[in-house]
Every structure is written in structure tokens, then in C-alpha cells.
Amino acid sequence: xxxxxxxxxxxxxxxxxxxxxxxxxxxxxxxxxxxxxxxxxxxxxxxxxxxxxxxxxxxxxxxxxxxxxxxxxxxxxxxxxxxxxxxxxxxxxxxxxxxxxxxxxxxxxxxxxxxxxxxxxxxxxxxxxxxx
Amino acid sequence: xxxxxxxxxxxxxxxxxxxxxxxxxxxxxxxxxxxxxxxxxxxxxxxxxxxxxxxxxxxxxxxxxxxxxxxxxxxxxxxxxxxxxxxxxxxxxxxxxxxxxxxxxxxxxxxxxxxxxxxxxxxxxxxxxxxxxxxxxxxxxxxxxxxxxxxxxxxxxxxxxxxxxxxxxxxxxxxxxxxxxxxxxxxxxxxxxxxxxxxxxxxxxxx
Numbered sequence: 001x002x003x004x005x006x007x008x009x010x011x012x013x014x015x016x017x018x019x020x021x022x023x024x025x026x027x028x029x030x031x032x033x034x035x036x037x038x039x040x041x042x043x044x045x046x047x048x049x050x051x052x053x054x055x056x057x058x059x060x061x062x063x064x065x066x067x068x069x070x071x072x073x074x075x076x077x078x079x080x081x082x083x084x085x086x087x088x089x090x091x092x093x094x095x096x097x098x099x100x101x102x103x104x105x106x107x108x109x110x111x112x113x114x115x116x117x118x119x120x121x122x123x124x125x126x127x128x129x130x131x132x
Numbered sequence: 133x134x135x136x137x138x139x140x141x142x143x144x145x146x147x148x149x150x151x152x153x154x155x156x157x158x159x160x161x162x163x164x165x166x167x168x169x170x171x172x173x174x175x176x177x178x179x180x181x182x183x184x185x186x187x188x189x190x191x192x193x194x195x196x197x198x199x200x201x202x203x204x205x206x207x208x209x210x211x212x213x214x215x216x217x218x219x220x221x222x223x224x225x226x227x228x229x230x231x232x233x234x235x236x237x238x239x240x241x242x243x244x245x246x247x248x249x250x251x252x253x254x255x256x257x258x259x260x261x262x263x264x265x266x267x268x269x270x271x272x273x274x275x276x277x278x279x280x281x282x283x284x285x286x287x288x289x290x291x292x293x294x295x296x297x298x299x300x301x302x303x304x305x306x307x308x309x310x311x312x313x314x315x316x317x318x319x320x321x322x323x324x325x326x327x328x329x330x331x332x333x334x335x336x337x338x339x
Contacts, residue, residue: 031218038211042329046204049334057338068330072323079214079319087161094161098168102175109179 026081034078041071163313167320170283174324177279181272181332189267194336197262199253203333206249207325210284213242214322217315224311227303232311236295239318243288250281273332280328283321290314 026034045064047053054060076082084092185194220235254274257263264274294310301307 026218026221028219028222031215031222035211035215035218038214042207042211042326045330045334046200046207049337050200061335061338064330064334068326071326075214075319075323075326079218079322080316087164090161091164094165094168098171101172105172105175106179106182110182113183 026078030078030081034074037074037078038071041067041074159309160312160316163316167316170320171324174276174279174327177272177276178327178331181276184268184272185332185336187268189269191267191270192260192262193269194273194333195338197257197260198333198337200333200337202249202253203329206246207329209242209246209249210322210325213239213246214319216242217318221311221315224298224303224308229298229302232303233295233298236291236298240288240291240295243284243291247281247284247288250277254278276332277328280321280324283317283324287314287317287321290317 045067048060048063052060054063082091082095086092216235216239220232220239223231223235254277257270262270264271291314294307294314297310298307
């Protein structure tokens with residue numbers, strides 16, 4: 001029994017790659033799947049904008065940002081090899097923390113500055129081409 | 133019997149080390165945390181652009197300036213460089229020095245192609261009178277896209293440095309760790325570029 005388990009581990013070691021450096025490694029298949037998905041997810045938004053496919057710009061904008069979000073996740077999984085186990089979960093924790101700060105930064109800036117704009121804009125001469 | 137016992141002990145030890153993926157030192161985790169802080173820099177620049185991106189000061193807008201075919205070629209160059217770096221990592225895992233160097237060289241050339249197209253675009257914009265000083269929109273645009281370009285520049289310099297090191301010292305554990313760090317950096321830049329081409333260029337052309 002111990003011999004069998006020894007063999008199993010040996011096979012694992014032979015197949016494995018320097019486990020000592022602790023990083024996650026992708027296989028060729030991972031990279032190819034990620035690449036194909038990324039190409040598709042890049043081509044669609046360019047096509048939507050350049051060929052003006054959807055009836056309203058609002059819809060196109062939502063579609064472009066949605067596809068971008070999906071592509072970011074694809075890159076994270078297939079190119080950066082993110083998973084909840086790498087480095088004992090610390091990379092995922094750091095990522096989640098960063099995402100929370102990013103969302104607060106973006107949403108907060110837009111919210112506050114939009115408020116300021118709406119308070120400031122009314123009495124100003126309309127010298128800008130676009131007034132919100 | 134005693135021999136078998138010794139084997140199981142050794143296996144237990146190895147099992148613990150291999151399956152736990154416990155980092156020998158914290159380089160990769162530390163580098164990941166650096167990337168996350170870099171991500172915050174870009175988040176702030178994106179926030180700036182989101183706030184100022186429609187303040188044209190009666191100057192040109194994104195729809196007037198952006199040339200989508202160039203952006204598409206740039207995007208393709210970065211995406212291809214991502215997968216060629218992946219091939220370099222696979223060659224490095226297999227301890228093949230020559231293919232690793234070749235794929236790294238291809239990656240570097242794609243990075244240089246990206247940089248020269250971006251410089252061409254910036255040069256073109258500045259000569260059209262749409263430099264960073266023209267409007268808040270253009271200031272935030274040049275800072276955001278320029279910061280990304282600067283990262284790609286340093287990534288390319290780092291890549292050449294690693295190529296020299298790999299050629300001189302082969303693919304030891306340390307070298308693989310360095311390649312792994314640059315791999316994370318390079319793919320991270322591609323992730324940021326997704327935000328740039330979607331939010332800045334594609335949405336900029338829409339309105």
C-alpha cells in the first residue's frame with residue numbers, strides 16, 4: 001500500500017513542475033482557451049461600435065462594458081491563473097480587497113463630482129460643447 | 133517493514149509540501165500585492181478620466197480624434213504578446229532555454245510594436261493641436277493611456293533584462309520565479325488595456 005502511494009506521488013512529481021516556487025502554472029490548453037475567448041470578447045465590442053449594430057448608444061455602451069468585465073475575468077482565470085487556493089487564498093483576499101477599494105473610488109468620485117457639476121453648471125455660460 | 137515505514141513518513145512529508153502550495157518565500161505574493169497597488173493607481177486615473185472625460189473645452193472630442201483601427205491593432209498586439217508570453221512560460225517549465233528565449237523575443241517585439249503605434253498616435257494627436265494641454269478630457273486621456281504605455285515600456289526593459297539572464301544562467305528556480313513575476317506584470321497590463329480600449333476608446337467614439 002505504501003509502495004503504491006509512493007509510486008503515485010512519484011508520478012505526480014515527475015509530471016509536476018518545481019513546486020518549490022509555489023506559483024500557479026498554466027498549461028498550453030489554458031492559454032489557448034483563454035486566448036480564443038479573449039479574441040472573441042475583444043472582437044464583439046469593436047464590431048458593435050464600428051458597425052453601429054445596436055439601436056441606441058446606451059445599449060452599445062452597456063454591452064461594451066459588460067463584455068469588458070467578462071474579458072477581465074477570463075484573463076484572471078486563464079492568464080493570471082487566479083483561484084481561491086493560490087498562496088493559501090491570500091492572492092484572492094488581496095484581489096477582493098482591491099476590488100472593493102476600486103469600486104468605492106470609482107463610484108464615489110463619479111457620484112461626488114456629478115453632484116458638484118449639477119450644482120455648479122446652472123449659472124455658467126454654455127461655452128462647452130456638451131453640458132450634462 | 134521498517135523500510136516501508138520510512139517511505140510513508142517521507143511521503144507524508146512530501147505530500148504536505150506539494151499539496152499545500154506553501155510558498156517558499158513570499159516573492160510571488162508580494163509581487164501580487166504590488167500589482168494590486170498598481171491597480172489602485174489605474175483606478176484613480178480611470179476615475180479622473182470618468183469625471184473629466186466629457187470636458188472638451190470646446191475642443192475636439194473622442195469621436196473626432198480616435199482612430200479605432202489603430203486601437204484594434206494595438207489591442208491585437210497586446211493580446212498576442214500575452215499568449216506568446218504564456219508559451220515562453222510553458223517552455224521555461226519544460227527547461228528549454230532556446231524556445232523560452234525565442235518566445236520572450238517575440239513577446240518583446242509585440243510590446244515594441246504596441247509602444248511604437250501608441251507613440252505614433254500620441255505624436256499625431258499633439259501635431260493636430262490635441263495635446264494634453266488642450267482640455268481636461270485630453271489631459272486625463274494622456275495621463276491614463278500614457279501611464280499604461282510607461283508600464284509597457286518598463287515591462288519591455290525588464291523582459292530584455294530577463295532574456296540576458298536566461299541566456300547566461302539558464303532556467304533555475306530563481307529565474308523561473310523572475311519569469312513568473314514578469315508574467316503576472318505582463319498579463320496585468322493586458323487586463324488594464326481591456327479597460328482602456330473599452331472605456332476610453334470605444335465609449336469615447338460613441339458619443
